[in-house]
Amino acid sequence: MKVLVIGAQGQLGQCLIPRLDGYEVVAASRSELDLSKVTNIVPYIKDISPQYVINLSAYTAVDKAESEVELAHTINEHAVASIAQACRDIDCPLLHVSTDFVFGGDKSEPYAVDAACQPIGAYGKSKWAGEQAIARYKPQGSIIIRTAWLYSDVGANFMLSMLRLMNQRDKLGIVSDQIGTPTSAHSLARIIVRFLQQGGNGIYHWTDAGVASWYDFAVAIYEEGLVRGLVPPGVSIAPITTAEYPTPASRPAFSVLDKSRTYDAVQAPKIHWREELRQVLDRLADNS
Ligand SMILES: NC(=O)c1ccc[n+]([C@@H]2O[C@H](COP(=O)([O-])OP(=O)(O)OC[C@H]3O[C@@H](n4cnc5c(N)ncnc54)[C@H](OP(=O)(O)O)[C@@H]3O)[C@@H](O)[C@H]2O)c1
Numbered sequence: 001m002k003v004l005v006i007g008a009q010g011q012l013g014q015c016l017i018p019r020l021d022g023y024e025v026v027a028a029s030r031s032e033l034d035l036s037k038v039t040n041i042v043p044y045i046k047d048i049s050p051q052y053v054i055n056l057s058a059y060t061a062v063d064k065a066e067s068e069v070e071l072a073h074t075i076n077e078h079a080v081a082s083i084a085q086a087c088r089d090i091d092c093p094l095l096h097v098s099t100d101f102v103f104g105g106d107k108s109e110p111y112a113v114d115a116a117c118q119p120i121g122a123y124g125k126s127k128w129a130g131e132q133a134i135a136r137y138k139p140q141g142s143i144i145i146r147t148a149w150l151y152s153d154v155g156a157n158f159m160l161s162m163l164r165l166m167n168q169r170d171k172l173g174i175v176s177d178q179i180g181t182p183t184s185a186h187s188l189a190r191i192i193v194r195f196l197q198q199g200g201n202g203i204y205h206w207t208d209a210g211v212a213s214w215y216d217f218a219v220a221i222y223e224e225g226l227v228r229g230l231v232p233p234g235v236s237i238a239p240i241t242t243a244e245y246p247t248p249a250s251r252p253a254f255s256v257l258d259k260s261r262t263y264d265a266v267q268a269p270k271i272h273w274r275e276e277l278r279q280v281l282d283r284l285a286d287n288s
Pocket of ligand 1: 007008009010011012013029030033034035036055056057058059060075097098099100127147148149150151155156
């Protein structure tokens with residue numbers, strides 16, 4: 001099967017591509033397909049004529065999106081609409097990745113796939129608009145997987161930033177009043193392969209199991225990093241509030257996702273985020 005992966009060079013792309021053994025993979029990065037040139041997208045996809053399209057690309061700079069609203073919508077909405085139109089025209093399934101930031105964060109129980117979307121920042125609004133474009137142009141044969149707090153041993157992410165800071169400073173203050181679930185991009189890549197093999201339609205949620213604050217996640221990174229010699233002893237990590245760490249974009253205070261539809265659809269295993277973190281840090285330690 002010929003699978004076109006758009007956004008192949010991103011964090012998730014680098015975790016997914018090695019798992020697509022046995023497929024004829026066309027890995028498109030910015031140099032092959034610049035999504036800001038939206039009119040190029042449909043002809044590019046039709047020319048490749050894939051049997052499956054996986055879109056991992058996105059404008060992901062959450063804070064910068066507040067001052068680059070138009071560019072965020074170009075990549076996360078208009079480009080996605082064109083990808084969906086091309087898939088509709090050639091009758092090709094589409095798997096797209098979205099975010100917990102489509103939710104407002106004012107709930108205290110996990111968000112179901114059909115919970116109301118009320119994004120509070122420019123990035124979340126642009127991703128929600130992309131979801132709506134898929135619903136409009138490719139309502140059948142499309143899968144949207146919403147995920148959250150992605151990290152891995154590659155790319156730019158919270159875990160790698162923390163390891164760097166823990167090697168530079170002896171004191172860190174980390175936000176403790178935003179609650180979600182750290183999610184290994186490798187775990188999401190495994191779920192994407194399951195959907196590729198087993199099919200599906202509509203919206204699904206995927207994060208690792210469990211719940212944490214960014215503070216909890218940072219402490220776990222430190223504890224597990226210390227065991228593996230990735231950080232020095234003696235770093236103190238203190239919980240702080242969102243108000244003490246202002247950022248241009250507002251973020252949902254609570255964005256735990258209800259994964260039950262995904263567990264049922266692809267028999268996905270429930271692995272706790274801390275166990276996945278250990279695996280990612282093992283990988284990092286092995287390669288360092
Ligand atoms: N990271 C998270 O915490 C998180 C949380 C929830 C959901 N998600 C979603 O998960 C998906 C994967 O995220 P990720 O962490 O892998 O993000 P990432 O590392 O930022 O990757 C995004 C990819 O999109 C590409 N891209 C951006 N603008 C482009 C353009 N104009 N033309 C072509 N390609 C362009 C980037 O290319 P360049 O490398 O050339 O810039 C990059 O390869 C995204 O849909 C994201 O919204 C991520």
